Amino acid sequence: MELLSTPKNxxxxxxxxxxxxxxxxxxxxxxERVTHYFIDLNKKENKNSNKFKHRDVPTKLVAxxxxxxMTVRGHWFLSPRTEYSVAVQTAVKQSDxxxxxxxWSETVExxxxxxxxxxxxxxxxxxxxxxxxxxxxxxxxRNQHKEYFQHVRMHCGNVMKPxxxxxxxxxxxxxxxxxxxxxxxxxxxxxxxxxxxxSPYGRYRFQIPAQRLFNPNTNLYFADFYCMYxxxxxxxxxxxPKGSSGDLFCRERLPQLDISSNKFLTCCAEDGELVYxxxxxxxxxxxxxxxxxxxxxxxxxxxxxxxxxxxxxxxxKDPSCKTCNISVGx
Numbered sequence: 001m002e003l004l005s006t007p008k009n010x011x012x013x014x015x016x017x018x019x020x021x022x023x024x025x026x027x028x029x030x031x032e033r034v035t036h037y038f039i040d041l042n043k044k045e046n047k048n049s050n051k052f053k054h055r056d057v058p059t060k061l062v063a064x065x066x067x068x069x070m071t072v073r074g075h076w077f078l079s080p081r082t083e084y085s086v087a088v089q090t091a092v093k094q095s096d097x098x099x100x101x102x103x104w105s106e107t108v109e110x111x112x113x114x115x116x117x118x119x120x121x122x123x124x125x126x127x128x129x130x131x132x133x134x135x136x137x138x139x140x141x142r143n144q145h146k147e148y149f150q151h152v153r154m155h156c157g158n159v160m161k162p163x164x165x166x167x168x169x170x171x172x173x174x175x176x177x178x179x180x181x182x183x184x185x186x187x188x189x190x191x192x193x194x195x196x197x198x199s200p201y202g203r204y205r206f207q208i209p210a211q212r213l214f215n216p217n218t219n220l221y222f223a224d225f226y227c228m229y230x231x232x233x234x235x236x237x238x239x240x241p242k243g244s245s246g247d248l249f250c251r252e253r254l255p256q257l258d259i260s261s262n263k264f265l266t267c268c269a270e271d272g273e274l275v276y277x278x279x280x281x282x283x284x285x286x287x288x289x290x291x292x293x294x295x296x297x298x299x300x301x302x303x304x305x306x307x308x309x310x311x312x313x314x315x316x317k318d319p320s321c322k323t324c325n326i327s328v329g330x
Contacts (some may be wrong), residue, residue, distance in 0.1 A: 004030050004102035007088050011069070012110045017080035017119065017172045018328045020112070023069035024088055024105060036091045036099065037063045039072065044083040044109065065090075080172030080328070083111045114253075115172035115328070120222060121255050122326040123170070127225035127235050130323065131263040132281030136193065139207045139297075140184040140214070140286065143199035149206070149299060160206075160292045162246075168315040169224040169236060172328070174253040179223075181238065181246065181287035184213070186265065186278045197304030208297030210276045213288050214239055214259070214267050219247050221254035222264070223287070225324050226317040233324055235264055235282045238289065246289025 005027040014021040026034065039061040059077040063070065078084075087107045091099040115123075142160075152160050162180035169176065189196050199205065214220075224236035238254065240247035250256075260268045265284060266277045278284055319325060 002029075004034065004090050004092065004100065006103035007090055007105040010086070010088065010105055010108040012086070012108060013069070014071070015110060015113050017113050017115055018078045019071055019073035020078075020110065021069040021071050022086065022088070026090060030090065030102075033092050034065045034090045035093045036065055037061075037070070038089040038091060038101070039063065040087045040089070040104070041072075041077065042085050043079075044085060078112055080112050080114055081176075082171075083109060085109045114174040115170065117253065117255055119172065119326060119328050120174075120224075122328075123225045123324070124222045124255055126324060126326065127222070127233070127282065128263040130233060130281055131235070131279035133279075134266065134277035135188055135190060135280050137186050137188045137276050137278050138210055139195070140186050140210055140212075140288075141195050141205050141207045142182065142184050143201040143203070143205045143302070145202040146204050148202065149204055149294070152294060158294045160294065162289060162291065165287065169226045169234070170317050173224045173236075175223050175236070175238070175287070179238070179246065179249060179287065179289070181289045182292055184208075184286045184288055186210070186276075186284055186286060188278070190280060197302050199302060199304070203301050204299060205302050206294065206297050206299050208292065210267075211274050212296050213286075213292070214265075214276065215274065216259070216267070217242055218259065218267075219250070220257045220259050220262070220265060221250040222257055223250075223254055226315075227321050227324050228315045229318045229321075233282055234285055235279070236285045236287065237265055238287045240289040244289060250289075 007024040007026055009025040011023045012020055041059040041061060061072065085107045088105045089102055091101045093099055152158060160182050162182050164177060165175050165179045165181060167176045188194055219240050219242055221238040221240065223238050225233065227233045238246070238250050240250055260266055264279045264282065268275050
């Protein structure tokens with residue numbers, strides 16, 4: 001049987017977090033003969049790769065020949081925001097069950113995308129299931145080491161500046177390494193109604209009245225839901241003043257929440273004043289996208305311990321947890 005031509009001019013497009021479209025050129029004489037495509041997909045390992053997804057295991061895909069371009073989809077072998085290399089081979093299945101194959105094409109590299117809004121909406125639905133009842137609170141707070149606040153006072157004009165979000169949480173989160181903000185907490189102890197006296201981030205705590213960061217002129221977005229091999233879960237929310245650069249970033253990428261009616265963090269007018277509530281059963285990580293002046297709140301030292309084991313800095317999500325994972329790339 002006449003040999004098959006080697007596929008050439010590989011093109012990759014329509015890339016998502018767990019799919020891509022691929023096409024290539026073949027000789028005209030091969031178009032009617034080819035019965036199968038072989039696709040060799042390999043993850044490019046680097047220092048930022050997702051260590052939880054089939055490390056160093058190449059994926060060989062066999063597909064019946066279809067008109068090109070064809071879509072390759074599979075959350076079990078594609079991770080979001082990950083670099084891959086791909087090569088293709090065409091084949092004719094013969095009467096004896098063996099394949100006549102072409103040579104391998106050149107290798108092409110591409111990077112998968114982040115979670116889209118519909119993926120984040122699925123995460124949000126899962127997070128809502130375990131959010132629990134809402135508890136009142138009155139302040140947002142941020143714990144850091146003494147040196148951090150000294151630096152803010154001496155070198156930043158007493159203003160905390162937004163910094164780039166790290167890679168903690170879901171690997172496909174569109175905020176990781178992209179959104180600038182300042183992390184705050186708001187969880188309270190159910191028996192006291194006050195912030196806990198322990199923290200993984202430092203013994204010094206800045207507290208600011210909730211209305212300074214969260215009010216009707218603020219938009220609220222759902223950003224992530226994850227755990228770190230623990231029973232408790234984290235929900236990441238973004239607070240962005242309307243019309244700010246952070247607001248514009250989130251509007252394109254994240255599901256927006258109704259500030260007065262959602263399962264995680266609310267701001268409601270009651271008897272002429274703003275009342276704030278947070279979900280009891282999730283640890284909320286709130287990103288505020290704008291600078292914050294220390295003069296707007298108070299700084300003090302907590303009496304509890306620094307629980308380093310609870311730190312989420314660059315924490316990787318547990319990909320096996322059924323509570324906080326969805327059926328797309330982890």
